[in-house]
């Protein structure tokens with residue numbers, strides 16, 4: 001940053017000049033402090049803005065990244081006060097978060113009162129997803145069960161309670177991650193999803209992931225892993241290592257419902273979740289306080 005010249009001893013005392021100098025100093029300070037940060041924020045926010053503006057497509061960037069970019073860059077002074085650049089950045093974070101929120105609302109609105117597949121006839125309600133819209137960590141399950149169909153929220157039954165404990169064991173809280181499913185409607189009797197149902201529903205999950213742009217996705221169970229990775233490979237051959245979906249690291253692991261039936265598999269799931277925790281740490285992502 002260029003330090004403005006000190007006025008010399010015989011310099012002006014005109015209050016107007018003094019104000020102009022103070023304003024110039026403030027502008028220089030903001031420009032210098034904010035340059036890198038604002039560049040990152042604007043670069044990150046632009047595709048999100050265009051998602052909202054274009055009302056379509058998939059963005060690879062989200063407010064989550066904006067938040068972590070700004071968080072990493074500071075904005076809070078050593079004395080604990082918020083710097084002017086921090087205020088500017090915070091304002092941009094808020095607007096980027098609003099854009100993500102609006103983009104998610106848009107995806108939900110386009111899903112509408114969906115009748116694209118036969119599940120609409122037997123469902124009580126659509127279960128879109130729940131959690132933090134700035135979540136760096138997203139869990140994707142298979143499809144709503146009876147409790148989810150009744151409450152309109154993902155993973156609220158027995159398997160959901162186990163998932164909550166898994167999330168907490170990782171050091172996160174359920175409300176700081178985002179949880180959704182491949183299918184947004186309950187298959188009758190909790191039967192397996194059918195290919196035409198997955199084909200109709202999948203684009204909405206792709207758009208959710210595009211808008212949220214998490215740092216890591218965890219696929220819960222065979223259907224989530226196979227659908228996201230477009231493979232027929234078994235879950236036991238897929239789990240334990242990272243794959244990629246929409247450019248995001250994806251860890252497949254066993255479904256919590258399977259763990260309820262097969263508690264001995266918890267050890268492997270914990271190994272998978274530890275890999276997720278290590279990846280988040282490597283990416284500089286920490287669980288919110």
Ligand code: URA
Nearest residue numbers: 141142143144154155
């Ligand atoms: N199982 C799932 O896969 N998703 C839910 O939401 C609940 C149970």
